[in-house]
Amino acid sequence: MERPVYFDNAATSFPKPSTVVHAVVHYMTQIGANAGRSSHFRAVEAGRLLFNVRNSLASMFGLDNPMNVILTENATGALSLAILGYLREGMHVITSSMEHNSVIRPLEHLRKQGTIRLDIVQCDTAGKLDPDDIRKSICNDTALVAINHASNVNGVVQPVAEIGAICREKGITFLVDASQSAGSYPINMKEMQIDLLAIPGHKALLGPTGTGALLIDDSFDPKRISPRKFGGTGSASSMIEQPDFLPDRFESGTPNLAGFAGLAAGLDYLQRFEGGIQRIHQHESELREYFVEKALQEGVEIYSDERNPATATVSFRIPNFSVSDVARRFSDDEGILCRQGLHCAPLAHRTLNTFPEGSLRFGFGLFNSYEEIDYAIDAIRRIRDAQ
Amino acid sequence: MPNSSFVILFHSSNHAIWAEAALKKACINCKMIPVPRHLSSDCGYCVEFEHTEHDHVLDILSHGGIEYDRIAMSK
Numbered sequence: 001m002e003r004p005v006y007f008d009n010a011a012t013s014f015p016k017p018s019t020v021v022h023a024v025v026h027y028m029t030q031i032g033a034n035a036g037r038s039s040h041f042r043a044v045e046a047g048r049l050l051f052n053v054r055n056s057l058a059s060m061f062g063l064d065n066p067m068n069v070i071l072t073e074n075a076t077g078a079l080s081l082a083i084l085g086y087l088r089e090g091m092h093v094i095t096s097s098m099e100h101n102s103v104i105r106p107l108e109h110l111r112k113q114g115t116i117r118l119d120i121v122q123c124d125t126a127g128k129l130d131p132d133d134i135r136k137s138i139c140n141d142t143a144l145v146a147i148n149h150a151s152n153v154n155g156v157v158q159p160v161a162e163i164g165a166i167c168r169e170k171g172i173t174f175l176v177d178a179s180q181s182a183g184s185y186p187i188n189m190k191e192m193q194i195d196l197l198a199i200p201g202h203k204a205l206l207g208p209t210g211t212g213a214l215l216i217d218d219s220f221d222p223k224r225i226s227p228r229k230f231g232g233t234g235s236a237s238s239m240i241e242q243p244d245f246l247p248d249r250f251e252s253g254t255p256n257l258a259g260f261a262g263l264a265a266g267l268d269y270l271q272r273f274e275g276g277i278q279r280i281h282q283h284e285s286e287l288r289e290y291f292v293e294k295a296l297q298e299g300v301e302i303y304s305d306e307r308n309p310a311t312a313t314v315s316f317r318i319p320n321f322s323v324s325d326v327a328r329r330f331s332d333d334e335g336i337l338c339r340q341g342l343h344c345a346p347l348a349h350r351t352l353n354t355f356p357e358g359s360l361r362f363g364f365g366l367f368n369s370y371e372e373i374d375y376a377i378d379a380i381r382r383i384r385d386a387q
Numbered sequence: 388m389p390n391s392s393f394v395i396l397f398h399s400s401n402h403a404i405w406a407e408a409a410l411k412k413a414c415i416n417c418k419m420i421p422v423p424r425h426l427s428s429d430c431g432y433c434v435e436f437e438h439t440e441h442d443h444v445l446d447i448l449s450h451g452g453i454e455y456d457r458i459a460m461s462k
Contacts, residue, residue: 035400036399036400036401036430036431037400037431038431039420039421039422039431039432043431044404044419044432047400047401047403047404048404048407048408050401050404051401051404051405051408054401055408064452065452066405067401067402067405067454233399234399234400234430234431235398235399235400235401235429235430236398236399236429237429238429239429243398243399245398245399245402245454247401248398248399248401
């Protein structure tokens with residue numbers, strides 16, 4: 001077994017398939033051009049590269065129109081575009097106590113300046129959201145429900161399809177943050193009745209950092225969202241106004257072409273993976289179950305209810321040890337790479353009763369193995385017994 | 388392409404590339420070219436195809452919901 005052992009896939013996936021690396025190098029050495037501006041053959045090739053990413057993402061998440069895939073710098077960029085671009089004076093918004101700061105901070109910003117009213121629905125102590133609590137919070141002026149599909153703290157997966165049905169029935173826009181689930185948990189925007197889906201390219205979709213997207217449902221009028229940035233698009237060059245068609249309405253400036261070249265390869269890898277995302281989810285669930293079972297035998301505290309559906313992200317503590325000390329020993333002595341503390345989700349930690357110290361977090365990925373988990377369990381034992 | 392070819396003009400290169408992909412998927416002989424000098428367009432390139440494929444091309448654009456500006460003679 002090679003070390004270090006990488007268990008920080010909830011932050012970004014590693015390693016990437018070699019095809020992703022080769023695609024980035026191929027763009028940098030063989031294409032190199034900007035997309036959508038000039039008309040020479042390399043510029044066209046760069047444009048095709050972006051189209052391939054849009055087309056693959058549309059197909060993966062159940063969209064008909066690839067132009068409704070807005071490429072962004074990450075999921076945070078996609079969420080800020082959706083939240084700040086959509087919400088207007090006097091709107092009421094519902095979100096949950098398990099949200100990441102990429103959702104809570106733009107909402108809190110709007111609430112604090114008096115633009116919106118915000119209700120944060122409390123999840124149970126394992127982080128699970130009851131869709132009935134969403135229904136009870138709906139008011140006449142509720143315009144948006146923003147929900148984290150899977151928690152970045154403990155992996156709990158929310159009943160997004162049930163919440164989507166409630167939102168559709170009430171005519172409320174439904175925004176889903178799929179930062180932790182896109183690529184490792186099946187998502188279909190039509191079946192789940194999701195209007196706006198924010199995804200990162202660099203986590204389970206296996207692309208490089210600096211890539212993400214906002215997917216807008218085919219039936220959602222994109223003019224309801226104002227652009228958050230303005231500038232050159234390579235299109236409508238005779239006009240000084242921002243174009244109103246997609247994706248140009250939201251995509252000013254030169255995109256991260258090298259990154260998207262890698263993401264196209266990551267998506268291609270997933271599309272060719274036998275059994276698809278369902279099989280990947282099964283593998284990661286098995287890793288999670290294996291770790292949790294062994295960790296519990298060692299007296300480790302796990303901050304989740306294993307009866308809930310979940311991704312392969314686990315939060316835990318070794319009793320009587322500070323999480324920062326354990327994380328340092330994991331990194332320096334054992335060669336285990338993970339995250340510790342508060343994972344950019346203070347409300348989630350309060351919900352799970354892990355505030356303010358936070359937790360240790362293992363985020364397993366497609367390329368992790370049982371052998372690595374056995375090694376981590378041995379490491380936990382060594383740290384605990386050395387006291 | 389023969390003299391009797393047409394071009395599809397677009398507002399955005401994103402739509403041009405989408406159209407090219409859809410036409411190629413339908414095995415239509417087409418080519419991405421810079422917009423000819425006698426035409427003007429918001430987008431730097433356009434898709435050229437043979438005139439005999441005209442109706443087939445329109446069907447594909449319409450069926451796919453692919454936005455375009457207009458169709459013109461290439462020469």
